[in-house]
Every structure is written in C-alpha cells, then in structure tokens.
Amino acid sequence: MSTDSDRLERQRNRNGWLLSTPALVLLAFGATGPLLIMFVYSFLEPGKYGNVIWEFSTKAWFNVFVQRDIFDGTLSPADAHLTILWRSVKLSLMTTIFTFIVGFPTAWFIATRPPRMRTLLLFLITIPFWTNLLIRTFAINQIIRNEGLLNTLLLKLGIINEPLLIIYSDFAVFIGMTYVYLPLMVLPLFASIDRFDMRLVEAGYDLYASRWQVLKRVIVPIVKPGIISGSILVFIPSLGAYVTPRILGGGRNMMIGNFIELQFGQGRNWPLGAALSVILLLIVAVALVVYVRFANRGDSNV
C-alpha cells in the first residue's frame, strides 16, 4: 500500500515540475539570459558605432570608477559617474522614506474604514495605474514647471513674487518619484495592517504604553513584513528610474538609468553601459541583503 501511495506522490511531484516548466523556461531566458549577456558585454571592447567587439577587456569596469584626461592622460576618479550613482541612491532612499511617511498613515486610514469604504479607497489608490507613466509624469511637469499650475496659482495669490524653480532639479525628480511610487508603498502596507489585530492596540494601551510606544513596540514590529515589501517595491524601481528623471530632471540631473541609456545610445559604449547595469544590480542586491538583515534583527531584542 505504502509503495503505491509513494509512487502516486512521486508522480504528483513530477507532474508539478512539468506544469511549472513554461514558467521556469521563461525565467531562465527572460531574466537570467539578459543579465548574463550584460555581464559578458561588460568585459568586451566597444564597437565604433555601438555594439561590441569580441575582445576581452576590463576597460569598461575601469572607466566606471576612473577617467583618463583626454589631453595629458592623467587618471582621476570618474566624478561624473560617482555623482550620478550617488544621486540615484540618495533620491531612491529619500523616495522610499517619504513614501513610507505618507503611505503609512494612508494605509492605516484605509485599513480602519468600514469594508465598503475600504474597497472604494483601495480602488482609488489603484487609479493612477490606469494611465501611462509617461503621461502622468508630464502631468507633474505641467504642475511644477515655471509657468505651471502651482507657480501660476501662487503668483496670482500673491504668496510668491517669482516662480519657484522646481522643475529640472533633484527635488523635481523626488516629487515625481514619490508620486509615482506611493501606491506601491500603500498597497503592501495596507495588506499587513489589514491583518493586524486592532485589539493589540488596546492591549498595549491597557499595559501602560503611550501612543508612541504602542506604535513603536506593537504596531511597527507586527506590520514589518508590509514595511519591508513596500520599501523594496519602491526602492528598486526608483533606483533604476528612467522616465521620471528624464522628464522632470531635464538633461542635467541624470540618474543611473538615464546614464546607462546614454551609453547604449549616443555614447556608443555598450560595455560601459553593461558594467553600469551590473553595478545597478549589485546595489540593489546589497541594499536588499542589508535591509532584510536589518529588519529581521529587531525581532530578537524587542
């Protein structure tokens, strides 16, 4: 009898694998394949009109960090690259933190409404996804540009005498990314706050915790999975953001996504672009590891 059931079990497992083959194949070719190509390209010579020459070279990796003066050939750190990298990380971190600050109360508010209201509010949160990112970003552009809605209004009201110079700055990119990624923070936060047992808040108050202590010692530790996934969902796409910095940051305030695009386009330096892509991937990986470690650490010593 047991051999029969064992065989059935094995067969079921085999069938399970068979069923997931399409997904596995897609993953292998769709995700791993391109990454592998990028990795290989980053060790090749750039072609004259784009593309690559199949010769091993570490020049691209060298150029990511160091630049050679075109006149005297002296070496110096590649300031431009580092500035762009730093701006990307900084803006992404700011976006993550700010979407959390705005998103947490929003998610809490939604989760504590009656069921019908909650459905409506969640629906409203998802509305921005119906419109193309490009169009939404241009809409933001229309609001914050020098002759835009915001400045016109403030000027008419006499609050300011000169238009605020927001557009084409890091701040504009930050505003745009916060707007674009806020739903990605709110939804996972909502999911975990929704599961949170509100009676624990009462238990906390009952046991002499202040409002702040209840938030810090009871609510945040329990909804942490939502905070982690929300932060990851916001941080990763903001780090590689392309459209938003392009439209709101102008040409000057590039992020790493725009810079990589430049290397594959006008720059005609595919290996450098590939190396930068790998670096982007590394930053994400490191950030994930650090964040998850950091987030889990709290558990043991609360």
Place this chain on the structure above:
Amino acid sequence: MSAQDGVEARNARKVYGTGQEKVVALDNVSIVIKRGEFFTLLGPSGCGKTTLLRLIAGFETPTSGTILLDGTDITYDPPNKRPVNTVFQSYALFPHLTVAQNIGFGLEMRGHAKAEVDSTVEEMLALVRMESMADRKPTQLSGGQQQRVALARALAPQPKVLLLDEPLSALDLKLRKEMQSELKRLQLETGITFIFVTHDQEEALTMSDRIGVMKSGSLLQVGSPREIYTRPADRFVASFIGETNFLTGVLGKDAITLDAGGTLPLGASTQAKSGSKVTASIRPEQIRVIETDAPGSLPATVTESVYFGTDSHCHFALADGTEVVVRLQSPASGDVGLSRGQNVFLRFEPGALMVLEDQA
C-alpha cells in the same frame, strides 16, 4: 479601608450612534464594587456588561456619568494612566513577543528596571505555572496556555483592578472548569479586585463573591450567588440564573393559591399586596415526586422524562395544564421509574416557592 475603596460607577450611561441608529448600551448604571472582591457581571450578549467593563478600563468614555476608583474620578483618564488591567476575550497576546516579554510588557512600559521586570516575570510565570514556556511565542501555545499568559500579563503590573472579559469562553468544558478554580485561586492569592464578565450563569455562581445581573443596559440585581439564586428579583433573573418553574396564583397571607389548584406556603415575605395576582417561581430541584397525596402537594401527570446522566429532567402537567420541570437524581439503573401519562403528586420543598417582586 474607607467606604470609597473600590470601583464605582455613578449613573454611567453610554449611547452609540445618533438619531435612528441610536443604541443605549448602558442606561444610567450605578454600582459599587468593593476592593478585593470577585465581582461578576452576568447577562446575555448585548446587555451592556462589556460596555461597562470598557468604561472601567478606559477604552471608552461614558456619554454621561462618572467612573471612580478608590474615590478618585477616572472617567476621562486614558487606559495607560489607570491602574486597571484587562484580560481580553481573545487574549490579545503580542504575537511578536515571547511569553516572558508579553508578561513583562506592562512593567517595562511603566519604566521599571530590567532586573525588577525579570524577577516579576519569573514570579508571574510560577503563579500561572508556565515556567517552562517562557521563551515560546504565543502561536506555539494552546488556548489554555495563552489564557494563563494573558492572566499573568495583566497581573504582572499589580493593578488595583483586574478586568476579565469572558476569558473562558474560548476554552473547552474541562479546561474551563480548571481555569475557573485557577482564577479563584489567583484572586485569593493576589487580593486584587476581579471584575469578571460572563454570560455563563454557572461560572458566575461558582466563582463570584457577588454578581450583578444585567439586561438591556440596566443592572437588574446585585447580590451574592446564593441571594441571586434563591431570591431572584424578577422573572428575567429567575430564568437566566439556573432553570426555574413559573406558577401563577393569587396571593394570600404568607401563602399562594395557585391557578392550578391548591394553596402553598411561601418561602419568604413579599411586598406584593395580599389578594393580588402574582407569579411565583420554584427551582426544579426543590420539588419531590410522591405517589400519594400529602398536604402541600399538587396532582400532576408525567409528560416527558429526559435523561441527563447525573439527573433526569421530568416534565409534568398540572391540573390546569401548566408545565412543571422537576430534576430527579438518577438512581443506579438510570431509570427514574416514571412513564408518560402516569399520575403522581408533586410536593414543593417548604420555603422554596418565591413570589417575584416585579409581578406585584
């Protein structure tokens, strides 16, 4: 101990909603619960007992009226400023903390030193016999164990009053019995005032020093379990606490002439006027079944006999058709020897028949 010691509610009223959807959860309830008392609020769901508990805990503020603790007005103090702790119906243990951390939470929030917290936690673990579970998470515990942790957590900060909101309702019968005596033991050992909310009359009778019976936001009767059981104030209390038989009749001097025929002596004097129509109650265990007529007995016909193990509930019809239930202890054979249609006589224990005051 001064007269003001303990918990007091003065004209506490709580109204939820407005206009059409207005619900009066608590209707001008006044009550004094003495220090060190095991007090039970008993009533069906929706009677306002939990609302009263939440007013004392501070989770809600009354629409009008005041709550006092040892003579001090605490009506508008937030829960974290009251020396009152709650054992929640769902336990509400913190899932991310261990048993020991859960128990230490209150003391820690009050800013006690770590060493002090640790020693109190040990004490509490021993008190509820959970020493070996200190490092477990609540999800790894059974319902009864979670219950003990919830108790220990609420007792650890040594509150003046412990509120228990139907804490035993999620447990199975055997465990519930165990926890009942456990609770009683803890209350005696700690000397803390326990205010216990339940809809289980047996729980209320076995554990309490005093019981307050509630219905639709009002307090109907307050008294010791014995008083409540033997001298119920009205029909509702009589039927809610234990089972009972209602008999109507006309009141005479220290006796009642039943509509079913026969005049029986009353157990206690009543305020009802002589000659008025009244309802009296008698408990099923206060009636004897006899074969032959005797003074103070009524003829009856057996209609049904239900076996309950330790006893049998026999239903009888009196002369006018009134149904009377009698509880008979089961003999060794389990058969009480009464068959349907059999004519017998019911003898009421002297003093067991009570006139319900609200019928006067």
